[in-house]
Amino acid sequence: MTKDPANLDQVSVTALKGVGGKLAEKLGKLGINTLQDLLFHLPLRYLDRTRVTPIGALQPNVNAVIEGEIRAVDVVYGRRRSLVCRLQDGSGTTTLRFYHFSGAQKQRLTPGTRLRCFGESRRGASGLEFYHPEYEFLDGAEAVALDDRLTPVYPATEGLTQQRIRALASQALTFLDRHPLTELLPEDLRRELDQVPLADALRYLHAPPRRADVARLMDGTHPYQQRLAFEELLAHHLSLLVLRQQTQAEGAPSLAPDPALHKQFLSQLPFQLTGAQQRVSREIAEDLVKPIPMLRLVQGDVGSGKTLVAALAALTAVASGYQAAIMAPTEILAEQHRNNFGAWLEPLGIELGWLTGRLTAARRREQLARLASGEARVVVGTHALFQEEVEFANLGLVIIDEQHRFGVHQRLELRQKGSRTGLRPHQLIMTATPIPRTLAMSAYADLDTSVIDELPPGRTPVTTVVISEQRRPEVIERVSRACEQGRQAYWVCTLIEESETLAAQAAEATAENLAAALPHLRVGLVHGRLKAKEKEAVMAAFKAAELDLLVATTVIEVGVDVPNASLMIIENPERLGLAQLHQLRGRVGRGSEASHCVLLYGSPLSRQSRERLAVMRDSSDGFVIAERDLELRGPGEVLGTRQTGEMQFRIADLQRDADLLPRVQAGAQQLLGRHPALCNAIMERWLGDNRRYFQV
Ligand code: ADP
Ligand code: MG
Secondary structure (H helix, E strand, O other), rough: OOOOOOOOOOOOHHHOOOOOOOHHHHHHHOOOOHHHHHOOOOOOOOEEOOEOOOOHHHHOOOOOEEEEEEEEEEEEEEEOEEEEEEEOOEEEEEEEOOOOOOHHHHHOOEEEEEEEEEEEEEEEEEEEEOOOEEEEEEOOOOOOOOOOOOOEEOEEOOOEEEEHHHHHHHHHHHHHHHHOOOOOOOHHHHHHHHHOHHHHHHHHOOOOOOOOOOOHHHHHOOHHHHHHHHHHHHHHHHHHHHHHHHHOOOOOOOOOHHHHHHHHHHHHHOOOOOOOHHHHHHHHHHHHHHOOOEEEEEEEEEOHHHHHHHHHHHHHHHHHOOOEEEEOOOOOHHHHOOOOOHHHHHHHHHOOEEEEOOOHEEEEEEEHHEEEOOHHHHEEEEEHHHOOOOOOEEEEEEEEEOHHHOHHHHHHHHHHHHOOOOOOOEEEEEEEOOOOOHHHHHOOOOOOEEOOOOOOOOOOOOOEEEEEEHHHHHHHHHHHHHOOOOOEEEEEOOOOOOOOHHHHHHHHHHHHHHHHHOOOEEEEEEEEOOOOOHHHHHHHHHHHOOOOOEEHHHHHHHHOOOOOOEEEEEEEEEOHHHHHHHHHHOOOOOOOOOOEEEEEEEOOOOOOHHHHHHHHHHOOHHHHHHHHHHHHHHHHHHHHHHHHHHHOOOOOOOOOHHHHHHHHHHHHHHHHHHHHHHHHHHHHHHHHHHHHHHOO
C-alpha cells in the first residue's frame, strides 16, 4: 500500500481485480467510473437469504430460501419440455421447475437428495412452484452456512449480471478500509442533523445485516439512505446558493420609479391593483433600487394579474433609463404580452420592441437594431431574445414569464445579457403554475419569492364537471345553448404525444365535425402549425366575438384572455397534468358570467386518472392542485421536462425526501458561511461535470 492512499473518487474501477477495459466500459454506461461511483451505486432492493422458510409457510410471489429433500423427479412433456422436482420438508411439498436443464443436472437431482433453494414462489399448475431457482446441495458433511447479510439487487445493464456487480461492490468496500472516502459533512453539522459517517452508511447499504429494517430500506427511507440523499440534496442546494452569491456579487443598475409616470400608468387602467399586486410590486421595487441583481420569483395563480406587476417593473426600468425584456415560452403568449404591454405603455410614449424566431430576416435586422440602439425601451419576445447575436443598449431588467418551462441553464444564459456598462440585469421570474413549496425550495433555492395570493375582484369561480366521452352529444348541445346566449366557448383537443402536427390534425378534424354538428355557430380553429399571422387573425376574431366556438390545441394554455368566453370543453383531460389543466381552465372565468369547464374523458379511466380529474372538479386553488399533482405524478412531471433533467438525483427523491429539505436548507446556509471549501467538495462529489453549469 502506498503511503498516501488516493481518495476513492480518484481510483478508477480498473483498480479492482477482474476489471479490464471491456467491463469498465459497461460500468461507464451506468455512470460508474471510479470506486466512489461504484459505492454510490446503491442497491435498488434486497433479497433476504438469511432465513429458511418452511415450505408449508410459503406465500406466493415472495423470494425465499427453502430446504428439503427431493421426493420425485420427472421430465414432463407439456407445451415445453421441463424437468420437475418435488421438494419436501416437514411442513409441506413444493415444485421446482426447470425448462432449461442439462443431462448432468438431471443426473444429480435424484430422489433422496437434500437441497437448499432460493427463488420466487409463483402460483403454478401444482400449487406454489419455483421456476429456475438457484440451488445448492446439502449432502456434504458440514452444514452450509446461510448468508448473514441481506443480498443487494443493483440497477444493472446489459451484460452485467447481479453476481458481477455484487462481487465488484464488495471488493470496493474492502478499499473503503484502506482508502479514505472523505467525510464532507463537518462533525458539528452531522451531529446536529443526526447523520452517520458516510463510510458507515455505505458499508451498511451494500450489505445490510440480517436484522436490518428491510421495509425502510426498500422504501429508501432508512436513515443510512437518508444520509446519502441528504448530502446529494445539499449539493444541489449549495450549487444554487453559490449561483446566487456569484450573481449578486456583480453590480446591477439601481432602478427607481418615476412617480409621475407611475401615476399616469395606473390612472389609465380600468381597475385598481389588488392588495396582493401592490404588495408584490413593492417587494420588487425594493429589490430594483438596490445595486445588486434582483433574483425574484413571483408565483400567482392563473388570472391573479402577474402581467400587470411585470409591466410596473418594466416601467421602473424605463423610468431609470434602462431597457426591460419580457420573455414568454410561446409565440401566442408573447403576442398576448405584446398587446398588453403595447396598450399600457405606448400611450406613455414608450416604444416596444418585438423579437421572435418567426420574423423575416429584414424585420429581424430592424428589431435587432432597435434593441442595440436603445430605441426599443421594452422588448417582448420568445427565446429568440436571448440568442447570442441579440444585443441590448442597456438592459436593466429581464422578466421571464411561465418560468417552469425554462431550466436553470436558460436562467444562466440570461444572466450573461448585461448592459454594456458591465452591470447585470435584474431578474423577475413569473410562474403561471404555483409550485409546491418543497419543489420551490429545491428547484428555486437561488431565488427570493413573492406570492400574489389574491384574485382580482368580481371573478366567478369556474364550475367543473367530469363527463364521459359517451355523452359527447349532450356536451355539443350545451355548447350550442351557451353560444346562442351570446357567450363563447373553447374546445380543446389534447394528444398523448407531444407532437404539434398530430395535435393540429386532431384539432382540424374536431373543428370540422363540430362545424357540421353546429351549423348555426361560427367555428374557428387555432393550433401551433398555423402561421403567426393566421393565428393572430383567429385569436383577434375570437376576441372580437366574431367567432362563437374556438377549437384549439393546448397552445391556448397560457396567456389567452377573452373574458366573454365562459365555457371550456377539454377532450381527454386525462392525458394532461393537473397544472396544465388548471392553466387551460384559467382561460374561462375571466368575466362576470358564471363559467363552466367540462372535462370530457375517454373511458375507461384508470383509478389514478379518476382521482386527478376529481381534484380538478373539487378545487380551483392552484396551490392545492399543485400539491396534489406532486403527490400523484412526482416532481419531474410537475416541474416540466426542462427542469427534470437538472433535477435528476442519483439517490435522493424530492418527493420521498421532502421532509429533509428544511434541514438541507439550513445545513446549506451553515456550510456556506463556515466551510466554503467543503461546499466545493460536496458539489464536486455529487454534481461533477454538471457543476460546469454553475460556474458562471
Ligand atoms: P396571470 O396572472 O394569469 O398572468 P393576467 O396578468 O393575464 O393573469 O391577468 C388576468 C386578467 O386580469 C387580465 O385581463 C388583466 O387585465 C386582469 N387584471 C389584472 N389585474 C387586475 C385587477 N387588479 N383588477 C381587475 N382585473 C385585473
Ligand atoms: Mg400570465
